[in-house]
Amino acid sequence: MSAPRPEAAAPAIDFYFDFASPYGYLASVEIDAIAGRHGYAVTWRPFMLGAVFKLEGPRPLVDYPLKGAYTRRDVVRCARRLGIPFQLPEGFPRALLAPARAFYWLSDRDPALAKHYARAAYAAYFGAGRDISRPEAAAPLGPAVGVAAATLLAAIQEPAIKERLKQETDAAIGRGGFGSPFLFVGGEPFWGADRLGEVDRWLASGGW
Amino acid sequence: MSAPRPEAAAPAIDFYFDFASPYGYLASVEIDAIAGRHGYAVTWRPFMLGAVFKLEGPRPLVDYPLKGAYTRRDVVRCARRLGIPFQLPEGFPRALLAPARAFYWLSDRDPALAKHYARAAYAAYFGAGRDISRPEAAAPLGPAVGVAAATLLAAIQEPAIKERLKQETDAAIGRGGFGSPFLFVGGEPFWGADRLGEVDRWLASGGW
Numbered sequence: 172m173s174a175p176r177p178e179a180a181a182p183a184i185d186f187y188f189d190f191a192s193p194y195g196y197l198a199s200v201e202i203d204a205i206a207g208r209h210g211y212a213v214t215w216r217p218f219m220l221g222a223v224f225k226l227e228g229p230r231p232l233v234d235y236p237l238k239g240a241y242t243r244r245d246v247v248r249c250a251r252r253l254g255i256p257f258q259l260p261e262g263f264p265r266a267l268l269a270p271a272r273a274f275y276w277l278s279d280r281d282p283a284l285a286k287h288y289a290r291a292a293y294a295a296y297f298g299a300g301r302d303i304s305r306p307e308a309a310a311p312l313g314p315a316v317g318v319a320a321a322t323l324l325a326a327i328q329e330p331a332i333k334e335r336l337k338q339e340t341d342a343a344i345g346r347g348g349f350g351s352p353f354l355f356v357g358g359e360p361f362w363g364a365d366r367l368g369e370v371d372r373w374l375a376s377g378g379w
Numbered sequence: 380m381s382a383p384r385p386e387a388a389a390p391a392i393d394f395y396f397d398f399a400s401p402y403g404y405l406a407s408v409e410i411d412a413i414a415g416r417h418g419y420a421v422t423w424r425p426f427m428l429g430a431v432f433k434l435e436g437p438r439p440l441v442d443y444p445l446k447g448a449y450t451r452r453d454v455v456r457c458a459r460r461l462g463i464p465f466q467l468p469e470g471f472p473r474a475l476l477a478p479a480r481a482f483y484w485l486s487d488r489d490p491a492l493a494k495h496y497a498r499a500a501y502a503a504y505f506g507a508g509r510d511i512s513r514p515e516a517a518a519p520l521g522p523a524v525g526v527a528a529a530t531l532l533a534a535i536q537e538p539a540i541k542e543r544l545k546q547e548t549d550a551a552i553g554r555g556g557f558g559s560p561f562l563f564v565g566g567e568p569f570w571g572a573d574r575l576g577e578v579d580r581w582l583a584s585g586g587w
Binding site: 237 | 431434435436443444445446448449452453456459460552555556557558568570571573574576577580587
């Protein structure tokens, strides 16, 4: 599981997202294909938007009366365009620490495996609308990527992994990331699932 | 000036924007061409985002530490891609009531003229970075569209025109508009300059 990764040779885009973010889900289904077309790899980096809310003051999108109503409609429309399933999960919005912690534990062992886990987590949460916020709900996604649920449950509760997620969140914020998805192409920041087309053009042209 | 407009025959997109919004400026240079390709006209409708801020609680984008820094960079990058001049105006962000009032006074006489005025106002404000917030600064843009500055200055101060802008703002909010630009294609809402490509596809396909 710790063999050298082919990705290590390619320039990498940092893809910051929160598992609780529907726009992160939308971006997750497209970003690797877009980057791959231009010879870029993508490093997935879940982080916690809650830390941004504390800093910047806003609330989750859906908590605003007008913006919330729009967002609930928009994410469904975007998913329909992409041809992917979408449902707002039970209890949404809710902080999704457990899958983010599981992700980093897996990532330290095999980044590709962690990405598979992230896709499975998003598919469960926004594809099937299943609440995966509790460790006991995030761990059973392990077997789908070859890791026993009990192993992942223990991993999620490791203090080092909890600290790791905090550090990744601080790093995202330190680089200016405040939303999900938030992409860095080199030093160039792009915010929002609706900017993937712009990222595509940026990678194709080397910037403008 | 009140002759029937060719636009009246075409289905119309409502383009809500605030003159103080840089993303409104970005959208303003593209929206008519995009709509026109699909046989749509565009009805421009300035409104006051300040009323949304009172309702929803957020502040202007640039007042958030992280989001503000990103926005200041992003609008410059977007303008560069579009090949249009851009500078953040002196005193930005500031409420731009005067040009919005001038717009509606002109629009009641000739919507096409009002659109020319809006383009001139955006070019002055975000293209040249010139503060046009005061009536005495918004009125001198009149002669560029054939209206004397003194006439426009008097118009901006008419109680009926002030009331008109309030009503348009209430109507935008009543329809769920909370940002700039905010577009309605029939009942379908689209928020943000970064959604113009999606609007283009929506018009081409009749929705999805």
